[in-house]
Amino acid sequence: MNKRQIQIFDTTLRDGTQGEGVSFSCDDKLRIARRLDEFGVDYIEGGWPGSNPKDMEFFDRAQRELKLRHARIAAFGSTCRAGLDPADDPQIQLLISANTPVVTIFGKSWDLHVREVLRTSMEENLRMIRESVRYIKSQGREVIYDAEHFFDGYKANPEYALATLQAAILGGADVVVLCDTNGGCLPWEIGQIVDAVRRDLLGHSLDGDEPSNGHQPPAADVVLGIHAHNDSETAVANTLEAVRRGCTHVQGTVNGYGERCGNANLMSVIPNLQLKMGYELVSPEQLAQLTELSRFVSELANLSPDTHQPFVGASAFAHKGGTHVNAVVKHAMSYQHIDPALVGNETRVLVSELSGKDNIAVKRREFGLDGLSREEERQVLRQIKELENAGFAFESAEASVELLLRRTRTDYTPPFELIDYTATVEHRAGRGMFSEATVKVRVGDKIFHEVAEGNGPVNAMNRALRKAIQQLYPRLQHHHLKDYKVRILDSESGTAAKVRVLIDSTDGERSWSTVGASTNIIEASWIALADSVEYFLLTDAERQARQQEGAVTA
Structure with a gap:
C-alpha cells in the first residue's frame, strides 16, 4: 500500500x-x-x-x-x-x-x-x-x-x-x-x-x-x-x-x-x-461496507439503487452468458476485475435464454437442491429457453427458476394444484366497478372452492386463493405482495399484445420475485401469483423444519 x-x-x-x-x-x-x-x-x-x-x-x-x-x-x-x-x-x-x-x-x-x-x-x-x-x-x-x-x-x-x-x-x-x-x-x-x-x-x-x-x-x-x-x-x-x-x-x-x-x-x-x-x-473491513453504504444512502434518498453501478451495483458481478458462467465456475476471476467481497458485493449467476448448463448447475447449488441429474438440469434449461421465447424473463425472478428446478424432481409434491379459476369485472349501478374471482384447487385428496371480491381481478384471485388454502397453511398470513409490474412485450399488437407480469413478495424477512407471461393479463398474473404463494409455502416449511431441528439439537 x-x-x-x-x-x-x-x-x-x-x-x-x-x-x-x-x-x-x-x-x-x-x-x-x-x-x-x-x-x-x-x-x-x-x-x-x-x-x-x-x-x-x-x-x-x-x-x-x-x-x-x-x-x-x-x-x-x-x-x-x-x-x-x-x-x-x-x-x-x-x-x-x-x-x-x-x-x-x-x-x-x-x-x-x-x-x-x-x-x-x-x-x-x-x-x-x-x-x-x-x-x-x-x-x-x-x-x-x-x-x-x-x-x-x-x-x-x-x-x-x-x-x-x-x-x-x-x-x-x-x-x-x-x-x-x-x-x-x-x-x-x-x-x-x-x-x-x-x-x-x-x-x-x-x-x-x-x-x-x-x-x-x-x-x-x-x-x-x-x-x-x-x-x-x-x-x-x-x-x-x-x-x-x-x-x-x-x-x-x-x-x-x-x-x-x-x-x-x-x-x-x-x-x-x-x-x-x-x-x-x-481499512479492509471498512471497504467491505461500501455496497451497504451505497444502498443505505439510496434508501434514505428514496431512490432505487443503480443496479449497473460499478463495484456496488447488484449487476456489477452478475454473469448471464453461458460462456462467462462456464469460465467463472472454473475460475472466479476469469470474468471479474476484483473479488466482489472486497467491497461487500457478491458474484451472481443469472438465468435466461442466454444461459448454459453451468448457469443451471450453479443456481441448483445456490438453492441447496440435490438429486437432479445433468440431463434433468438440461431439461430445465430447455424449458427456460422456451418460456423466455414465450415472453417470460427469469433473471429478475429467481423464485420461479427455483420452482422449475424443484418441479423437475420425481419426488416433488406441490402444496396445491389449480383445478380452475374465473375472474370477472363488472360495473353495477349504484356500486361502480366490481371484481370477483372464484378459485378451485386440490390439496392432497381434498378440493377447495372459494369466491372473493377484490380491488380488481388479480386482487380478487389472490384473496380467493388464500381463502381456499389458508386453513391448511395458516402461516400464509405472513405472505404479502410488495409490487406488481406489467410490461407490454409487443405493443404493435395493440390490445392483443403479450404481457409479462412480475410480482415481488415478502414474508417480512425475505423477499422474492416470480414471473408470468401470456397474451391474457389475467393468466400471466395468475402464473406469477400462484408461483409466489407456492414458493413461500415450500421454503417456509423447510425453514420451520430446520429451526425445529436446531431447537431439538440445542
Whole structure:
C-alpha cells in the first residue's frame, strides 16, 4: 500500500442534495453522517448555513447529537461579497456560527465569472478570497478553499486562475481544491493543469520541472484537492488522474449524486484508489461496507439503487452468458476485475435464454437442491429457453427458476394444484366497478372452492386463493405482495399484445420475485401469483423444519 494519505471529503449532504430527485430530512442527514464516519471518510460537508432551515437545524443538532470518531464536519459557503469586510458579511458570520471545525468556502477562478457574475474587478475578487480565508482562519477553523470553475478559468486566463489560488494560500487556506464545476474537462486536461499548478504555484511537479513564471512559490506544502462533476461522464477518471498527478484531497458524493449529471462517485473513486492504485484510504473491513453504504444512502434518498453501478451495483458481478458462467465456475476471476467481497458485493449467476448448463448447475447449488441429474438440469434449461421465447424473463425472478428446478424432481409434491379459476369485472349501478374471482384447487385428496371480491381481478384471485388454502397453511398470513409490474412485450399488437407480469413478495424477512407471461393479463398474473404463494409455502416449511431441528439439537 502507498502510505501517502488521501483525504476523503464527502459532500453528499450538500452538493449531493442539489441533484434532481435527491432530498434528505435532517434526521436522514444525521444518520448518513454517522454511517460515513463509521466508513472512514475524513470530512463530511453538512450543508450551507443560511441557505435553508434544514441545514441550520443539521449543524445545531450535529453539535449535540453526533459523536464522530474520525470524520470532521464542514460548513459550506462563499467568500464575502464585493466591498464588504468578512467580519461584516452576514453569510460569513453564519459560517462561523455553525461552529464546525472545518469551513469550506468557494471563490471565483474564472475571469468570466468575476466580470459577468460578480460584476466586480479582478483585484477585488482576489481581496475577497484572501481576506475571507484569513478571517475564517482567525476564528480557529480549518479552511478548505474550493476554486470554483478553476479548470475553465485556467484555460481562459492561466495567470489569473493561479493568482486566485495564491490569494487563498496567502490567506492561510489549509487545502486548495481545483474544481471542474461544469464537468467539461477530459482526463488529460486535468492532468496537464494539475501538474502546471504543482509546478508554477507549489514549486514541484511529477516531472521535476521548474516554475515557468519565474516567481517563488507561496507555499510548497499546501494540500491540493480535486472536485469533479460528471457532465462528460469523466468525473471518476478525472479524479483518479488528479490524484495520479499529485492531488491528495478528493471530493465526491455517495452514488455520484449531485447537480445536473452528478459529482465524482466515491463508490467508484475509493475502491479504484485503494484496490487499483495502492492508496490506503480505509481499512479492509471498512471497504467491505461500501455496497451497504451505497444502498443505505439510496434508501434514505428514496431512490432505487443503480443496479449497473460499478463495484456496488447488484449487476456489477452478475454473469448471464453461458460462456462467462462456464469460465467463472472454473475460475472466479476469469470474468471479474476484483473479488466482489472486497467491497461487500457478491458474484451472481443469472438465468435466461442466454444461459448454459453451468448457469443451471450453479443456481441448483445456490438453492441447496440435490438429486437432479445433468440431463434433468438440461431439461430445465430447455424449458427456460422456451418460456423466455414465450415472453417470460427469469433473471429478475429467481423464485420461479427455483420452482422449475424443484418441479423437475420425481419426488416433488406441490402444496396445491389449480383445478380452475374465473375472474370477472363488472360495473353495477349504484356500486361502480366490481371484481370477483372464484378459485378451485386440490390439496392432497381434498378440493377447495372459494369466491372473493377484490380491488380488481388479480386482487380478487389472490384473496380467493388464500381463502381456499389458508386453513391448511395458516402461516400464509405472513405472505404479502410488495409490487406488481406489467410490461407490454409487443405493443404493435395493440390490445392483443403479450404481457409479462412480475410480482415481488415478502414474508417480512425475505423477499422474492416470480414471473408470468401470456397474451391474457389475467393468466400471466395468475402464473406469477400462484408461483409466489407456492414458493413461500415450500421454503417456509423447510425453514420451520430446520429451526425445529436446531431447537431439538440445542
